[in-house]
Amino acid sequence: MKITKEEVERVAHLSRLNLSVQEVETMTGQLDTILSYVAKLDELDTTGVPAMTHAFSVSNVFREDRVTDSLTRKEALANGPCQNGEAFVVPRII
Amino acid sequence: MNPYELTIAQANRQLAAGNLSSRELTQSCLERIEAVDDKVKAFLVVTPEQALVQADEADTIRARGDAQPLCGIPLSVKDLLCTKGIVTTCGSRMLEHFVPPYDATVIEKLKGQGAVILGKVAMDEFAMGSTSENCAFRVPENPWKLGFVSGGSSGGSAASVAALECPGSLGSDTGGSIRQPASLCGIVGIKPTYGLVSRYGLVAFASSLDQIGPLTRDVTDCALMMNAISGYDPKDSTSARQEVSDYSSSLIGGLQGMRVGVPREYFGEGLDPEVREVVAHGIDVLRDAGAEITEVSLPRTDYCVAVYYLIATAEASSNLARYDGVSYGFRDLEVKTLMEMYKETRSQGFGTEVKRRILIGTYALSAGYYDAYYKKASQVRTLILGDFNRAFEQCDVLISPVVPTPAWKLGEKADNPLAMYLSDVLTISANLGGIPGISVPGGFSRDGLPIGIQLQGAHFREDSLFKVAYNLERGLNLPPQRPGIA
Numbered sequence: 001m002k003i004t005k006e007e008v009e010r011v012a013h014l015s016r017l018n019l020s021v022q023e024v025e026t027m028t029g030q031l032d033t034i035l036s037y038v039a040k041l042d043e044l045d046t047t048g049v050p051a052m053t054h055a056f057s058v059s060n061v062f063r064e065d066r067v068t069d070s071l072t073r074k075e076a077l078a079n080g081p082c083q084n085g086e087a088f089v090v091p092r093i094i
Numbered sequence: 095m096n097p098y099e100l101t102i103a104q105a106n107r108q109l110a111a112g113n114l115s116s117r118e119l120t121q122s123c124l125e126r127i128e129a130v131d132d133k134v135k136a137f138l139v140v141t142p143e144q145a146l147v148q149a150d151e152a153d154t155i156r157a158r159g160d161a162q163p164l165c166g167i168p169l170s171v172k173d174l175l176c177t178k179g180i181v182t183t184c185g186s187r188m189l190e191h192f193v194p195p196y197d198a199t200v201i202e203k204l205k206g207q208g209a210v211i212l213g214k215v216a217m218d219e220f221a222m223g224s225t226s227e228n229c230a231f232r233v234p235e236n237p238w239k240l241g242f243v244s245g246g247s248s249g250g251s252a253a254s255v256a257a258l259e260c261p262g263s264l265g266s267d268t269g270g271s272i273r274q275p276a277s278l279c280g281i282v283g284i285k286p287t288y289g290l291v292s293r294y295g296l297v298a299f300a301s302s303l304d305q306i307g308p309l310t311r312d313v314t315d316c317a318l319m320m321n322a323i324s325g326y327d328p329k330d331s332t333s334a335r336q337e338v339s340d341y342s343s344s345l346i347g348g349l350q351g352m353r354v355g356v357p358r359e360y361f362g363e364g365l366d367p368e369v370r371e372v373v374a375h376g377i378d379v380l381r382d383a384g385a386e387i388t389e390v391s392l393p394r395t396d397y398c399v400a401v402y403y404l405i406a407t408a409e410a411s412s413n414l415a416r417y418d419g420v421s422y423g424f425r426d427l428e429v430k431t432l433m434e435m436y437k438e439t440r441s442q443g444f445g446t447e448v449k450r451r452i453l454i455g456t457y458a459l460s461a462g463y464y465d466a467y468y469k470k471a472s473q474v475r476t477l478i479l480g481d482f483n484r485a486f487e488q489c490d491v492l493i494s495p496v497v498p499t500p501a502w503k504l505g506e507k508a509d510n511p512l513a514m515y516l517s518d519v520l521t522i523s524a525n526l527g528g529i530p531g532i533s534v535p536g537g538f539s540r541d542g543l544p545i546g547i548q549l550q551g552a553h554f555r556e557d558s559l560f561k562v563a564y565n566l567e568r569g570l571n572l573p574p575q576r577p578g579i580a
Contacts, residue, residue, distance in 0.1 A: 008453065015411065015456045016418075016436040017449055027453060033512050034454060038400040041470050044477065051472035052479060054302050054332065055288040055528020056553065061331040075195040079422035088420050091432050 002035035003028060097122035099576075102167050102261045102315040109156060109166050116156070116166025120149040120210050123168045127212065127259045130579050136234045136244075136254035138173050140213035141180060152208040163318045165208035170254040170263040173214040174221060175306070176295035177201055180211075184297045185219040185229040185247075188423045188443035198295020199330065200264060200306050200323045207322050212260055215250030219445045220414065221271055221299045223247050224514050227504065228447045235504065236279060237577040238543055242501040245275025251309045252279040256544075256577055262310040262319055266296060268303045269402055270496075270521025273533040276309050277496035277546025280535045280577075282316045282563070283309040285521075287554050288528035289334035292327030300409035301332070303402075303525040313534065313563045317341035320556065336554055344560040349385035352562065355489030356387060359395035360520055366499040369545050372536040373495050376547040379569035380493065380562065390485045390492070394478050395523060401478065402522040403515055404458050404471035410448075411455030417443060450511060475526050482527040486552040491562045493549055495520055496533045500543035520548065530556050534563050535572060 008028045012019045019027065073086070082089045097119045100108065108114035124142050131137050145168060152166035171177060174184045176194035178201075183189045197205065204211070218228035226234050226249025234249045236242040237257035244253040248265030252275030255263050265272040267285035276283025284307045291306045298304060308319035320341045327333045356377060361370065381387050419425030419439030426438035444452070458467035485492060497517060507514045524531040529550055536547035547566060551559040 003457070007457070011453050011457045011460065014460060015449075015452045016415075016433075016440050017444075017452065018437045018441040019449075023449075027450060030450060030511055031454060031457070034403065034515075035457075037512055038404055038467070038471075041397060041400050041404075041474055044394070044397065044474055046470060046473035046477070049473040049476050051469055052476040053472060055479070056334070058289070058332055058334075063328060071195055076421075078195065079192055081419060081423065081425035082427060090420055091430055091435050093432050 002032050002039070098126040098258050100261065101311050102164070102318055105167060105261060106163060110161070116149040116152040116210060117146060119166065120145050120168045120212070123212055123260050130257050131259065133240055133579055134235055134237050134253050134257045134259070135232045136215050136250040136257065136259060137170070137213045138183060138216050138231055138250070139181060141211065145210050145212050148210040152210060155208050162207040164204060164322050166210060167262065168210040168212045168260050169204065170212050170215045170251060170260045171201065172217050172248050172251050172263065172265045174217060174266060174297040175201055175264060176297070177211065177214065180214065182214065182297070183231065185217045185231065186443065186445065186448070187230045188417050190424065192422055194295070196295065199292035199327045201295065203323050215254050215263060217250055218247035219448050220297070220410070221247040221266060221268055222410070222447050222451055224274060224517055225504070225507070226250060227508055228445055230445055233504065236501050236543070237579055238280060239501070239541070240579070241504060242543065243278065243504055245278035245501065247271040248309065249275050252276055252281060252283065255279070255281050255309050255311060257579060258576065262308055262315055264306060264323070265309050266304055266306050267525065268299050268406060269525050270518045272307045272309060273496050273521050273531055273546070273548060274518065276533040278501040278544065280544025280546070281309055281311055282313055282532065282534055283307065284316055284320065284532040284559070285524060285530060286320065286324065286556060287530045289332055290324050290336060290554065290556070292330040292333050294327055294329040298413040300406040301413060302409060303406055305525070313560065313567045314342070314345060316532070317345060317560050334554070339557050341556055341560045344557045345564040347561070349380060349383040349562060349565050352385045352491070352558070353489040354380050354385045354387050354562065355390035355485055355492045357390050357392045357395070357485065357492055357494055359392050360494035364498050365495060368539045369495045369497070369499060372545040373493065373547055376536050376566055376570065377493055379566055383565040383569050385562070388489055390488050392481045392485055392523065394474065394481050397474055398478060398523040398526060399515055399519050401471045401474045401526060402518070403454065404467050405475065405526070407451045407455030408458045408468045409455070411452045411459060414448070414452055447511070478523060479527045482529055490555070490558045491549050491551050493547065496546040496548040500539045500541070500545055524550050529553055530559055532559050532563050534566050536570065537572065
């Protein structure tokens, strides 16, 4: 086994997902199959091979610090699932 | 011929000659959508009023003599490109009511040319899938055979173009999501070099792999759309400061002096004999057009799916962390604590495949597993790019199948995620390497399902890709066929 039910539950918490008992069961089986498959990468020796993060490297993408048009507060709030016209409203945290 | 049957280039000539107005063309496409979309199910939303306003504006621009190649041309748009004022769902309940306050750069560019947006088309949720069956709202069907998949994740784009609802569409390709549906629906689709087309306003899936590109009925139209959407964009920091070519100018001449490589690993086990036959014929056509055919090797091909499903899921798990129920998208308003707000919002808003990929990606990035999975995959990715670079020392363009099989029945692979992932084996390497790839219609199976041929090129060599694609299309000279949507 590459992954246990307990690990799936732990990863679900890290991912901020609630999984039902049934979902944990199914996902454990499916993730195990997928992780067993990707383990084939161990066949390759990658000692000293740099990791690739982008197709070609772009670095230090700077621009002038100029003020340009941006969204109004009204526009920025428009898609908020809960907002009071001034800010997004979230459950109390303190 | 009905206006909706015209390609972009044909429509352009009719519009320029004054035989057709954009309003008539747009009206014709809208009527076609009305007539067939109940069966094809490509569109999530059709915007007829706005489309006709844009069409009238295009007619005015044309009357002034300022028409660019896409002026007055009706197009569909994959529902993960932000369209100002038009709901953009990404195929997800999470964004069911999301109305972007701005246009994606590619949409701005299309509008700048006077193109007409007909509506938004279906896709796998967050572009995660190979059949569009993961769309939360509507699953498109293959116009050549209803009940069969249109491919994915840009299934709605491919189905809308193949069903003659519009002459072109914009899709996105993270692991084959433009080329694979184009192949399965018998149309042309290109994934450009990473960085050639701005991703600003594209809902992110895997940021080092995602790329926007057009789907059209022929190579000429594909070049016209690429001309319109390519180029540096300061709003996308991964956008390449690259001189943009006129791809239409590549659509001439034969292939003398052009070397076409056949990667032997792309013709292995599991390749449907009919697909093999179609590609073999394509190779003959290119040879007849003057190309030198040479066998090449991409030795790590067999590892691409594993690398892809670690890197893409890792990036997705990070990108999709933004769906927290705070500033946009769905939120469970019943819960009382912040943690439950996050968890319930995400659990109810995301579909199963998206959850599965977030879990894999989070696992691959988590403490203790990072080196074994994400870092290892990123190192193998370097080797895969090295394989491509060596191959492109021996040839200009690679030819191969796009998908190992023609389209399959809806539901056939839905219960087996790994089998579904493995169907992407021939397209995902281009995303890992950041190179361009195009799918060109190659023929049909005996069951009447389209089979595409894939061409891949070196970074920013879309010009070579278009030249070979054009010769392939011309040499194959497929009889004009229309899907008989029953």
